[in-house]
Amino acid sequence: MKNISGFEFSSVIKSGKVVVIFYGTGCLNCKIMQSTFNEIESTFPNVNFYKINADRYFNLMQMYRINSLPTMLLFRHGKMLPPIVGVKTLSTLKTLINNSLNYA
Numbered sequence: 001m002k003n004i005s006g007f008e009f010s011s012v013i014k015s016g017k018v019v020v021i022f023y024g025t026g027c028l029n030c031k032i033m034q035s036t037f038n039e040i041e042s043t044f045p046n047v048n049f050y051k052i053n054a055d056r057y058f059n060l061m062q063m064y065r066i067n068s069l070p071t072m073l074l075f076r077h078g079k080m081l082p083p084i085v086g087v088k089t090l091s092t093l094k095t096l097i098n099n100s101l102n103y104a
Contacts, residue, residue: 001041004050006057014078017047017101022054022061027069029087037070040093047101074100 004012004020012018021037023030041049054061054069064073064080072084074097081100084093 001037001049001051004052006052006060009052009057009060012048012050013073013075013080015048016077017044018075019044019047019049019097020073020075021049021051022066022069022071022073023051024054024069026055030070032087033070036088036090036093039090040097043094044097044101047097072097076101 001021009020013020037049037051041047052060054066054071060066064083066073066083068085070086072093074081074083084096084100088096
């Protein structure tokens with residue numbers, strides 16, 4: 001999963017099916033979810049997964065109204081879908097991502 005900058009954000013969300021994970025370096029829930037995030041990426045080979053450090057890009061958090069970490073923003077060809085917020089099980093994440101990206 002590639003870390004991206006705020007400058008790359010607007011271009012990567014336009015490229016097909018995309019999930020951007022907002023995380024914080026001091027966020028305990030983000031650390032708990034790290035292995036799940038790594039595992040979920042291999043489940044969806046046709047989806048581009050990216051991470052962005054919310055501590056560095058507070059302006060993006062404000063723009064997308066992110067109040068909790070971790071938050072996953074899902075995009076399909078630039079169109080934002082409902083976000084996934086907080087700690088989730090692997091099976092729940094699979095279902096949410098599959099439903100959002102395949103039926104949007």
